[in-house]
Amino acid sequence: MLIKILGSSAGGGFPQWNCNGRNSADVRKGVAGLSPRTQASVAVSADGRQWVLLNASPDLRQQIGDTPELHPDPKGPPRNSPIKAVVLTNGDVDAVAGLLVMREGQPFTVYATRRVLGILAANNIFDVLAGELVKRVPMTLGEPFAVEGPSGPVGLTVEAFAVPAKVPLYLEDKTAGADFGAQEEDTVGLKVTETASGKHFFYIPGCARVDDRLRARLKDAPLLFFDGTLYTNDEMIAQGLLNKTGERIGHIIMSGEGGSVAQLAPLNIARKVFIHINNSNSALREGAPERKAIESAGWEVGYDGMEVKV
Amino acid sequence: MLIKILGSSAGGGFPQWNCNGRNSADVRKGVAGLSPRTQASVAVSADGRQWVLLNASPDLRQQIGDTPELHPDPKGPPRNSPIKAVVLTNGDVDAVAGLLVMREGQPFTVYATRRVLGILAANNIFDVLAGELVKRVPMTLGEPFAVEGPSGPVGLTVEAFAVPAKVPLYLEDKTAGADFGAQEEDTVGLKVTETASGKHFFYIPGCARVDDRLRARLKDAPLLFFDGTLYTNDEMIAQGLLNKTGERIGHIIMSGEGGSVAQLAPLNIARKVFIHINNSNSALREGAPERKAIESAGWEVGYDGMEVKV
Numbered sequence: 001m002l003i004k005i006l007g008s009s010a011g012g013g014f015p016q017w018n019c020n021g022r023n024s025a026d027v028r029k030g031v032a033g034l035s036p037r038t039q040a041s042v043a044v045s046a047d048g049r050q051w052v053l054l055n056a057s058p059d060l061r062q063q064i065g066d067t068p069e070l071h072p073d074p075k076g077p078p079r080n081s082p083i084k085a086v087v088l089t090n091g092d093v094d095a096v097a098g099l100l101v102m103r104e105g106q107p108f109t110v111y112a113t114r115r116v117l118g119i120l121a122a123n124n125i126f127d128v129l130a131g132e133l134v135k136r137v138p139m140t141l142g143e144p145f146a147v148e149g150p151s152g153p154v155g156l157t158v159e160a161f162a163v164p165a166k167v168p169l170y171l172e173d174k175t176a177g178a179d180f181g182a183q184e185e186d187t188v189g190l191k192v193t194e195t196a197s198g199k200h201f202f203y204i205p206g207c208a209r210v211d212d213r214l215r216a217r218l219k220d221a222p223l224l225f226f227d228g229t230l231y232t233n234d235e236m237i238a239q240g241l242l243n244k245t246g247e248r249i250g251h252i253i254m255s256g257e258g259g260s261v262a263q264l265a266p267l268n269i270a271r272k273v274f275i276h277i278n279n280s281n282s283a284l285r286e287g288a289p290e291r292k293a294i295e296s297a298g299w300e301v302g303y304d305g306m307e308v309k310v
Numbered sequence: 311m312l313i314k315i316l317g318s319s320a321g322g323g324f325p326q327w328n329c330n331g332r333n334s335a336d337v338r339k340g341v342a343g344l345s346p347r348t349q350a351s352v353a354v355s356a357d358g359r360q361w362v363l364l365n366a367s368p369d370l371r372q373q374i375g376d377t378p379e380l381h382p383d384p385k386g387p388p389r390n391s392p393i394k395a396v397v398l399t400n401g402d403v404d405a406v407a408g409l410l411v412m413r414e415g416q417p418f419t420v421y422a423t424r425r426v427l428g429i430l431a432a433n434n435i436f437d438v439l440a441g442e443l444v445k446r447v448p449m450t451l452g453e454p455f456a457v458e459g460p461s462g463p464v465g466l467t468v469e470a471f472a473v474p475a476k477v478p479l480y481l482e483d484k485t486a487g488a489d490f491g492a493q494e495e496d497t498v499g500l501k502v503t504e505t506a507s508g509k510h511f512f513y514i515p516g517c518a519r520v521d522d523r524l525r526a527r528l529k530d531a532p533l534l535f536f537d538g539t540l541y542t543n544d545e546m547i548a549q550g551l552l553n554k555t556g557e558r559i560g561h562i563i564m565s566g567e568g569g570s571v572a573q574l575a576p577l578n579i580a581r582k583v584f585i586h587i588n589n590s591n592s593a594l595r596e597g598a599p600e601r602k603a604i605e606s607a608g609w610e611v612g613y614d615g616m617e618v619k620v
Contacts, residue, residue, distance in 0.1 A: 011413070017374045018391040018416040020382040028381060036375075058411055062372050064327045065346075071338060072330040078550035081328040093410050093438050100407045101368055103321070103479075105552055106328040123433040127480040128403050169413075170437040240388035242415055 001156070001194040002045050003201065005306040006053070006063040007038035010229045010278040011094035013059060021239045024279050033286035037304050038063055039094045040205045040276040042225065043070060046155030046194050052147050053086045054190060054203050056098030066305070081106050084149025087139075087158055088112035090187040090206055091119040092168045103128040107150035113160065114138045115185035119171070141188065146195060157195045160188040161217060164208040166250025187250075189217070199310045201225070205276040208250045210263035221269045223310060225302065228274025228281065231255050231290050235280045254283060254294055261297045275302040311466070311504040312355050313511065315616040316363070316373040317348035320539045320588035321404035323369060331549045334589045343596035347614050348373055349404045350515045350586040352535065353380060356465030356504050362457050363396045364500060364513050366408030376615070391416050394459025397449075397468055398422035400497040400516055401429040402478045409436060417443040417460035423470065424448045425495035429481070451498065456505060467505045470498040471527060474518040476560025497560075499524070509620045511535070515586040518560045520573035531579045533620060535612065538584025538591065541565050541600050545590045564593060564604055571607045585612040
């Protein structure tokens with residue numbers, strides 16, 4: 001099984017279009033130790049020919065252009081694509097807007113929870129994906145399924161499971177209390193298994209905290225891609241970027257007692273890669289103390305184009 | 311007044327993600343005489359500091375990255391942008407999806423017809439642009455208005471006018487006859503005037519045919535950016551790309567008696583630039599007979615990064 005990170009950044013990308021914070025300003029200037037990043041998405045393939053996307057980021061057209069494995073087969077028909085399915089973990093803009101890139105009469109399958117499929121159905125701009133070509137298939141939490149493209153199974157099995165998280169920003173219900181109306185199916189993690197070998201990994205680009213259910217799931221995992229949005233809870237406020245904490249936006253932080261590094265340390269996870277990293281995160285800087293801290297705790301910082309063979 | 315073409319391609323861009331037609335395959339291989347193109351959008355500024363976008367393409371994040379004039383002011387606050395307003399000509403994905411890139415708490419103004427604002431309102435994913443920051447202002451056909459950003463007028467006046475065209479693909483009503491339910495406000499052309507000098511140009515990236523109203527508008531125009539989607543009516547069918555004619559997708563063709571080159575020739579337009587060029591169009595190839603034909607008729611083929619001073 002081959003995994004390629006198409007984009008490693010949180011929503012907005014790095015640099016972010018309207019951001020003049022230290023990290024965005026420096027990466028725009030080409031300062032050493034910082035690399036541009038597009039918005040989080042991963043491509044997975046069992047056979048190297050048929051690919052499944054985990055989320056469809058707004059940068060998908062650029063990401064496909066930068067990834068030869070995702071180009072049409074030059075020996076194939078005038079319209080063709082190796083992308084056979086998209087599995088969505090949530091309904092946020094940075095996870096679904098790339099579906100709009102995938103118009104143009106190409107058959108593929110979209111998998112998402114009923115809640116997220118409901119969001120797509122309520123936004124008729126997604127009808128640009130014609131129903132007779134693009135099947136929308138609901139995922140039931142805790143029930144593994146074989147991912148199918150237009151010509152059948154692609155050799156991957158996926159299981160979606162709920163993780164603590166927030167409702168998408170554009171659906172926040174300010175009258176619904178501290179969770180803004182979040183439902184269990186708003187955000188999921190994915191267990192992706194190579195059907196033939198049983199080899200697997202976890203993809204969890206958005207997660208508010210580590211609870212007992214998640215601990216049980218991730219115990220002894222061979223490979224994890226995990227929410228690396230923020231380093232500290234108030235870094236966006238401190239940098240003058242956005243008046244919201246990590247808690248408020250539904251993303252766990254890397255540092256501290258309740259952070260991902262400490263919370264996941266006891267779980268004997270063989271390989272841990274941060275993804276969905278916000279432009280405010282100091283761990284984006286190679287050599288920074290925050291970067292050194294997570295690296296010495298056994299974490300890697302995912303980057304656009306990173307390949308992992310399982 | 312400075313005009314920059316951010317993207318010169320029709321929907322899908324060039325190459326298109328799933329296209330293995332001759333043009334897309336060749337530009338992917340780096341064949342000489344073909345250049346990659348992002349989806350159609352133009353940036354305009356009267357003062358070189360405040361910019362207005364004509365349409366927000368799905369490639370907007372990449373386009374901003376490639377255009378230093380649109381970067382945040384490095385001496386400004388942690389969040390800032392020179393983009394003060396977006397004027398929409400229609401509700402197609404390639405004209406509006408870039409609005410989703412412009413989330414992140416930045417104030418600006420969106421101008422569109424009531425019909426297109428209604429499409430945005432019916433798709434709550436666009437609520438990611440918070441109403442208190444991003445004003446949505448209706449344009450009335452035939453009534454010029456001063457474009458205003460968050461701190462007032464930016465020195466440009468815009469007038470929207472109806473052009474013959476089609477309803478967006480995802481809103482096609484198959485029961486509504488040959489025009490699929492198209493309304494007059496579905497697609498507009500724009501007259502953009504530098505308020506101080508009165509200098510102006512026309513931006514018409516989508517147009518089904520040249521009628522008498524349009525002829526009267528464009529007579530003696532100093533500068534026109536015009537729909538260059540297709541060269542011949544059936545080229546997408548002939549190349550095996552899509553089973554639709556230019557007529558069916560609501561775009562005039564370049565060639566022939568009813569085409570844009572012939573129809574606009576008598577109008578004494580000083581400078582004519584094609585934009586919104588589809589990946590199937592042979593005029594994309596430098597040196598091709600189709601390219602030579604339109605160039606010898608006085609047309610230019612717009613390209614990403616092209617600058618025009620007026």
